Amino acid sequence: MLRTQLYADPHNLFVHDVVFDSCRRNAENTAIVDASCGRRLTYAEYGQLVESLARGLTAAGVKPGDVVAIFLPNSWEFCIAYHASTLAGAIPTLLNPTYREREVRYQLENSDAVVLITDGCNIEGINLAGLPNLRRVYTTRQPAPGAEPFANLLNSVTASHPKPDHSSEQTLAALPYSSGTTGLPKGVMLSHYNLVANVYQLLGPNASALNSADNIFCCLPLYHIYGLNVILNPALILGAKLVLVPRFNVPMVLKLIVDEAVTTMPLVPPAINALCLAAEAGEFPRNHRVAWIKSGAAPLAPELARRFTALTDIPVCQGYGMTEASPVTHVGFLEPELYRPDSIGHPLAQTDCRVLSQFEIDPGETPEDLTEAPPDVPGELVIRGPQIMLGYWKEPQATAAALRDGWFWSGDIVTRDREGFYRVVDRRKEMIKYKGFAVAPAEVEAVLMEHAAVKECGVIGRPDAAAGEIPVAFIALRDGFIQSRKLEEELCAFVADRLTHYKQPRQIHFVDAVPKTASGKILRRELRKSIA
16 A cells, blocks of 8 residues: 555644645745736735635624635635635635526525625626525626625724634535536535545645645636645645636646746646647647646546657646545556556545445445455445545435445446556446536436427437537427427527536437436436447
8 A cells, every 4th residue: 555644634624724824834935826817926915815805704794604605717816715715614615607697596595605706797697686695795806786896805804713613524614516417416515624634635645746846737627626625725735836827728828837837737638638739739838847747527548648748748647536525536646667647546545445346236235235346347436535525515315325334435437456556437427527527417408408399308428539528418309399400509509598618518419209217217328329
């Protein structure tokens, strides 16, 4: 076992406390470079802004246990809003900045958010009226009707921070929403202990090459657990420099790699592919200082990793995780003798894993009752460790199904070889992974079913070289409607008005009927066969 120790003891630590400790130790160093506005913050300035904002939230009526919603792109304001919310004793829930009104209202209402921190452009055209708990809305750079300036929260006030009344194991530090395979997205309850433990697992011996001298490039969205707890929190805890951009843009990436002397870049496979194309075109800078990149959020094709390294001399380290695990459970190695870019590597310290050979499992059974798959034979991955969530927000049944005796059932099919290297081979879950973003077919289907023309529908993922997978919809029409290109466009636009861009079907197939089981469950494997 190569990984047995954590970076430090995570017990009784809150996320903001370990960040503040770093702010004191690295006061004069640059903490954040926000490429969207050119602002640079030292660690001393970052700590001061977080404390001011926490006092402002407390003065605005935010109490311990209240939920503060953050609906922003990557920016210095997002960072301080997150850490200030936890310092004020609140629970940050993080919204995708591309969300449409339907998605925004659902998360705000389901999470019971009392305050929304956003920007005017994000909520333009979105009706926030009638949300039962939402009391105040703040905008960062662009004003909006009915909203207060974010700057008001940074004004000097005398309110003091509340002292935690629960342990770090019981206090929630983040409430990200994860798309399930059925129904609407669920809030994932992650404690301070979960997040700190996972950072300390990632930074522990033989786990990750991140260090305090790094200049870390972040184009991955901070609202996503990958951006939040694999990039933002580890970077600030280490005292590294974090270079933020609101979205992946190849020319900007290539420029900042040189201008900010970037040393590492956590990415997703489609972004790696885009940089490969830039390198093949001779555009990737030769004078870069990038020592390695991390790939996660979606399976990495071995050929893509080999191609990228051959073009740039930069090795690729693949990792694996999920929102429910804060998120990292496995990560690869950079050492030549252990380098396997086709593998997700070994588990992190204190992470127990089993690969179960049975696929039809009684809900009452635990991993100890079941048979493990032999080496190189596929089975379902179940995981136990300090990074595993407390459960799903307001979803006791879903929690009981996913967590059994402390084990999390991933729904992913993996193999484990005799050297302990894991490889993801399939998903039992029906999730579609579009450029690393999870898309729940059920959510897209629910929207399509609201259209007057749709009698029934099924949504699947189709393999795509650029995106990994794209959503494809199969639709049976009601009587009186005739399939046409115009109706295809209308249906796609109907979803586009209600769900964020990556959830939109890229293709529509009209069918006489959607294949189902006797119990009415959509036979997605039959739909996949029809486009194979």
